[in-house]
Amino acid sequence: xxxxxxxxxxxxxxxxxxKISCKGSGYSFTSYWIGWVRQMPGKGLEWMGIIYxxxxxxxxxxxxQGQVTISADKxxxxxxxxxxxxxxxxxxxxxxxxxxxxLPANFDYWGQGTLxxxxx
Amino acid sequence: xIQMTQSPSSLSASVGxxxxxxxxxxxxxxxxxxxxxxxxxxxxxxxLYAASRLESGVPSRFSGSGSGTDYxxxxxxxxxxxxxxxxxxxxxxxxxxxxxxxKLEIK
Numbered sequence: 001x002x003x004x005x006x007x008x009x010x011x012x013x014x015x016x017x018x019k020i021s022c023k024g025s026g027y028s029f030t031s032y033w034i035g036w037v038r039q040m041p042g043k044g045l046e047w048m049g050i051i052y053x054x055x056x057x058x059x060x061x062x063x064x065q066g067q068v069t070i071s072a073d074k075x076x077x078x079x080x081x082x083x084x085x086x087x088x089x090x091x092x093x094x095x096x097x098x099x100x101x102x103l104p105a106n107f108d109y110w111g112q113g114t115l116x117x118x119x120x
Numbered sequence: 121x122i123q124m125t126q127s128p129s130s131l132s133a134s135v136g137x138x139x140x141x142x143x144x145x146x147x148x149x150x151x152x153x154x155x156x157x158x159x160x161x162x163x164x165x166x167x168l169y170a171a172s173r174l175e176s177g178v179p180s181r182f183s184g185s186g187s188g189t190d191y192x193x194x195x196x197x198x199x200x201x202x203x204x205x206x207x208x209x210x211x212x213x214x215x216x217x218x219x220x221x222x223k224l225e226i227k
Binding site for chain 1: 164166175211213214217219220221
């Protein structure tokens, strides 16, 4: 069974750094792209970027380029989303999702989400 | 970027109704369109891909159609568990974009 399990909710202060994770199982982690999607409170879905864990090829949405870093550790089947300096506007639910095939493709499996709250 | 415009943004309907949600792309996307369902507090769930292909396990009351820039999601007979928010997503361009969502509520 394909599963993406994300790390738990985080509460941080503005200016702090953060790295959240997404662990894949039940499939060949290195053979499928993993994407990250933001959902701000009460709002819709925004695609942030994707990574191919096999070779760490990474693509970013222009809206998020330079704001976050996406990485992966294929040895432990885990993808990451990180911030170096959080802002209050980063408060959102973040989902990882597996892409169903070669670029470009839809997302077929989703993690349960990680809620990030940034507040002073 | 390819802009995706969904309509309506919200919809009230009754169990048993047939409903249609529309998604329009700012340029042709060659059926590279997926539909997702999201319930409150849950992750999105893939319903259809390639505009009309039903994901495994999804009830056949869900169907998709369209071409070029205009696509529709139809639910043939609403069930209580279908009340949720629905999103379209284009993957014609690797700069993926989602529609703004359609909230389907019980009348």
